[in-house]
Amino acid sequence: MRFISFRLQTAIFIAPALALFLLFFAVPSAAMLAEAFSDAGAAWRVLSDPIFWNSVIGSIFIGLAAPLLSLVVGTAVAITISRMPPRRSGWVLFAVSLPLTFSGLIVAYGFILLLGRAGFVTQILAIFGADPATVGSFIFSAPGLAVAYSYYLIPRVVLIVLPALRTFDAGQLAAARSLGAKPGEVLRHILLPQLAPSLATAFGLTAAVAIGAYGTALALTGTSLNILPLFLYSKISETGTDLPAAAVTSIVLMALCIAAICLAEIAHVFLTRRSRG
Amino acid sequence: MPAISLLYVLFLLAPPALLLLGSFGQSWSNTLLPQGFTTQWYSQVFSDPSFRRAFAASLTVVGATCALNLMIGLPLAYALYHSSRRWLGAAGKVLTLLPMAVPELVLAFGFILTFSSDSLPWLGSTWLLIAAHTVITLPYTVNTVLAGMKQVGLARYEQAAASLGSAPMQRFMHIALPLVSASVTSTMLMVAALSLGEFQLSNLISGFLNRTYPVVLLQAFYGATGFACAATVILLGLALIASAGARITAAVAGRT
Amino acid sequence: MSIQFEDVSYSYPGGGAGVSQIDLSIGDGELVALIGASGSGKTTLLKLLAGFCTPDKGRIRVNGKPMASLPPEDRALGIVFQNYALFPHMTVRDNVAYPLRLRRVPRARRAKMADDVLDRVGLAGFGTRLPAALSGGQQQRVALARALVFSPGALLLDEPLSALDANIRLQMRGEIRRAQQAAGISALHVTHDQEEAFSIADRVAVMRAGRIVQIGTPQDLYDRPVDRELAAFVGQANLWDGRVAAAGRIATGFGELSCDTAGFAEGASVTVCVRPERILPDPEAGMPNTFRAAPTATEFLGPIRRITMQAGPTSLMIETHRRTTGDAFAIPPEAIRLLAS
Numbered sequence: 001m002r003f004i005s006f007r008l009q010t011a012i013f014i015a016p017a018l019a020l021f022l023l024f025f026a027v028p029s030a031a032m033l034a035e036a037f038s039d040a041g042a043a044w045r046v047l048s049d050p051i052f053w054n055s056v057i058g059s060i061f062i063g064l065a066a067p068l069l070s071l072v073v074g075t076a077v078a079i080t081i082s083r084m085p086p087r088r089s090g091w092v093l094f095a096v097s098l099p100l101t102f103s104g105l106i107v108a109y110g111f112i113l114l115l116g117r118a119g120f121v122t123q124i125l126a127i128f129g130a131d132p133a134t135v136g137s138f139i140f141s142a143p144g145l146a147v148a149y150s151y152y153l154i155p156r157v158v159l160i161v162l163p164a165l166r167t168f169d170a171g172q173l174a175a176a177r178s179l180g181a182k183p184g185e186v187l188r189h190i191l192l193p194q195l196a197p198s199l200a201t202a203f204g205l206t207a208a209v210a211i212g213a214y215g216t217a218l219a220l221t222g223t224s225l226n227i228l229p230l231f232l233y234s235k236i237s238e239t240g241t242d243l244p245a246a247a248v249t250s251i252v253l254m255a256l257c258i259a260a261i262c263l264a265e266i267a268h269v270f271l272t273r274r275s276r277g
Numbered sequence: 278m279p280a281i282s283l284l285y286v287l288f289l290l291a292p293p294a295l296l297l298l299g300s301f302g303q304s305w306s307n308t309l310l311p312q313g314f315t316t317q318w319y320s321q322v323f324s325d326p327s328f329r330r331a332f333a334a335s336l337t338v339v340g341a342t343c344a345l346n347l348m349i350g351l352p353l354a355y356a357l358y359h360s361s362r363r364w365l366g367a368a369g370k371v372l373t374l375l376p377m378a379v380p381e382l383v384l385a386f387g388f389i390l391t392f393s394s395d396s397l398p399w400l401g402s403t404w405l406l407i408a409a410h411t412v413i414t415l416p417y418t419v420n421t422v423l424a425g426m427k428q429v430g431l432a433r434y435e436q437a438a439a440s441l442g443s444a445p446m447q448r449f450m451h452i453a454l455p456l457v458s459a460s461v462t463s464t465m466l467m468v469a470a471l472s473l474g475e476f477q478l479s480n481l482i483s484g485f486l487n488r489t490y491p492v493v494l495l496q497a498f499y500g501a502t503g504f505a506c507a508a509t510v511i512l513l514g515l516a517l518i519a520s521a522g523a524r525i526t527a528a529v530a531g532r533t
Numbered sequence: 534m535s536i537q538f539e540d541v542s543y544s545y546p547g548g549g550a551g552v553s554q555i556d557l558s559i560g561d562g563e564l565v566a567l568i569g570a571s572g573s574g575k576t577t578l579l580k581l582l583a584g585f586c587t588p589d590k591g592r593i594r595v596n597g598k599p600m601a602s603l604p605p606e607d608r609a610l611g612i613v614f615q616n617y618a619l620f621p622h623m624t625v626r627d628n629v630a631y632p633l634r635l636r637r638v639p640r641a642r643r644a645k646m647a648d649d650v651l652d653r654v655g656l657a658g659f660g661t662r663l664p665a666a667l668s669g670g671q672q673q674r675v676a677l678a679r680a681l682v683f684s685p686g687a688l689l690l691d692e693p694l695s696a697l698d699a700n701i702r703l704q705m706r707g708e709i710r711r712a713q714q715a716a717g718i719s720a721l722h723v724t725h726d727q728e729e730a731f732s733i734a735d736r737v738a739v740m741r742a743g744r745i746v747q748i749g750t751p752q753d754l755y756d757r758p759v760d761r762e763l764a765a766f767v768g769q770a771n772l773w774d775g776r777v778a779a780a781g782r783i784a785t786g787f788g789e790l791s792c793d794t795a796g797f798a799e800g801a802s803v804t805v806c807v808r809p810e811r812i813l814p815d816p817e818a819g820m821p822n823t824f825r826a827a828p829t830a831t832e833f834l835g836p837i838r839r840i841t842m843q844a845g846p847t848s849l850m851i852e853t854h855r856r857t858t859g860d861a862f863a864i865p866p867e868a869i870r871l872l873a874s
Contacts, residue, residue, distance in 0.1 A: 009446055014356050017350070020411060024408045025379075032383065073285055098516075105498075106296070109292075118305075120291070175619075213477065232383075236385075247390075253382070257378050257380060
């Protein structure tokens with residue numbers, strides 16, 4: 001053992017991960033691509049299905065609404081945490097990031113209890129005259145799903161934005177005030193432009209997660225909601241299904257996720273260049 | 278800001294709080310909060326054969342996933358830590374972004390296509406489930422352990438050890454492992470929490486006999502509210518315990 | 534053009550040391566330096582003036598206008614911050630033009646005004662750079678330009694030179710002083726560096742535990758410190774315990790000194806304060822207050838030498854430009870200042 005060279009050791013250290021990645025990531029991905037191209041008619045069958053297009057629209061909506069909501073709340077929470085003394089902020093950050101480890105099912109059932117047809121908030125609103133049937137159906141709709149998703153997307157936003165806030169020189173805020181900026185102007189002119197690169201990253205990441213996830217949606221709505229992952233899920237889980245069509249759908253789903261990440265990366269680079277030269 | 282943050286705290290706490298209340302309520306239909314107090318739902322979950330089997334399956338998968346992460350992820354993180362900077366940045370980026378680009382659902386579909394063939398008939402086996410959990414948790418392990426290595430500044434201690442005559446593998450065993458052990462422990466607890474809650478892959482690739490806890494939990498949502506709450510709270514509680522353990526070990530790691 | 538604090542008190546909500554009963558008046562075009570150790574309340578005073586804290590009690594006026602109800606952005610005070618607080622995402626010109634933008638000055642005009650001010654601080658041609666591309670001294674000048682471009686009612690300087698190298702610091706001192714005088718506005722300069730305060734200020738206020746313990750010209754403070762601690766804080770000082778033996782006579786560890794004892798009763802304990810450069814080593818015969826002593830150490834500091842002498846139980850420090858050392862020293866009576874102990 002003593003005389004293994006460093007180079008050999010590095011190779012030994014990387015090999016198992018590489019093998020795992022090849023067999024359980026690259027091969028299945030390749031199989032999926034191969035399946036899509038095995039049947040020339042598969043793409044047409046998918047693209048001519050109106051439910052597919054409704055699902056794409058639903059997924060784009062979720063991929064915009066959930067990140068936007070998460071970004072607004074997450075940034076506000078991150079700013080609050082960044083102003084706390086370090087000891088307290090550590091524990092608050094721990095509490096805020098707890099949902100990251102929660103199963104999507106926990107979130108789904110929790111929200112059924114909170115906002116479902118007989119949910120806690122639904123019943124409270126019913127006391128003030130709101131129709132329980134209307135309020136109770138919200139969580140099973142696309143906007144409702146965006147709210148449920150934000151439960152575990154907000155922590156991601158906080159974890160991305162907080163480091164940027166911590167390196168931000170708070171003296172700038174005082175300086176801007178002394179030069180005549182009102183609190184809103186300080187936010188618009190000074191803080192947000194400098195946070196913009198990390199906000200772009202957070203948006204792309206949360207969008208990709210929101211577009212790709214299906215667990216919470218499945219638990220909330222079965223496969224009745226028109227979003228791409230549920231469309232794909234119903235294709236996969238049915239017996240005797242059209243596998244090439246499912247593979248084409250997978251590619252579209254991946255393309256949406258990749259587009260979200262790439263757009264965010266481009267925005268990140270552009271905004272970084274603009275904010276730092 | 279403080280107003281939004283305060284509302285957020287309510288938003289954060291409300292679902293787990295209602296789950297907890299519901300799990301101890303005798304009945305909960307068309308009332309604001311559940312009626313009566315009972316622990317029967319928990320005893321029902323504990324005596325339910327499919328939940329017992331799922332719990333055992335989950336423990337096996339979580340344990341093996343952690344072990345594999347340790348055996349594969351830790352050496353990879355160490356190799357990346359010592360590789361050239363350009364390499365490191367690229368590998369880190371790929372590790373972070375690839376899982377985002379390929380959703381679990383798509384990966385599960387790839388698994389179904391690959392491992393239900395006659396040449397690789399592994400679909401439904403426990404060890405395929407373990408491999409799948411390892412693949413999706415490994416990026417987290419590598420990134421976190423790598424960050425831990427950077428934070429303790431492993432390189433200078435290893436350089437000191439090398440000057441004293443320590444060979445590469447000895448430096449890994451004598452210097453690197455002890456220095457990162459606390460942050461690795463913390464990472465493994467987080468991996469345990471992630472693996473325990475994993476639903477999207479397991480739901481499609483587990484066999485009938487090794488369905489994990491979350492997969493069985495979904496069925497419970499169509500039954501009695503109290504039972505569903507109790508079954509969910511157990512999962513929630515285990516995730517909380519693992520996260521808290523991770524946080525505490527991370528705090529210990531930060532102090533040394 | 535003036536700044537007035539009238540009986541101002543403030544304590545931090547968390548119980549941190551604030552300031553109490555501050556009376557301070559800074560005249561037209563005057564620069565007052567505020568010195569004190571960290572935690573003495575000098576930065577708090579600046580924050581109160583800038584509007585980042587609101588006094589519990591008392592009034593603050595700038596150019597006769599009460600500040601109490603105004604938020605920071607409406608006070609129109611030019612502040613140079615400790616780390617400059619330049620906005621990293623804006624060019625140098627945009628940084629300087631930012632207060633003008635907030636005041637709705639048309640774009641072309643504010644660019645012109647910003648360039649004019651940059652020209653005046655010697656940064657013509659740097660307008661399109663980002664702050665990160667500038668040296669510390671250049672950043673300092675941008676901060677100064679930004680604080681002055683909108684013709685503020687007063688200038689506030691919060692440890693503006695502490696982040697700079699020693700030689701640039703000397704140069705910037707002069708530039709700040711010139712810019713302030715050209716603008717003709719009152720200025721409050723907070724620093725912990727006594728030498729900096731003395732070189733730049735018309736008057737210096739010394740703070741301790743939230744109060745101003747002495748305020749006066751630099752020479753006042755040096756020659757007539759009000760207490761022992763202040764004498765030690767401002768420059769070097771020999772400080773000995775003594776007792777008024779009789780009118781005009783002080784008993785010390787190495788003998789009796791003759792000096793003016795007005796204001797002290799016979800038998801009172803006092804601290805004798807003598808600046809090291811006022812003691813004469815190797816005195817001529819017949820000078821008053823001459824004592825024999827043995828030199829124990831000599832430090833060569835270029836223009837002067839610092840000699841340590843031992844007289845009986847007392848060790849004393851002498852600074853002289855003479856190149857010879859004898860075995861005696863003399864203290865001119867007018868060099869002796871008595872402080873209550």
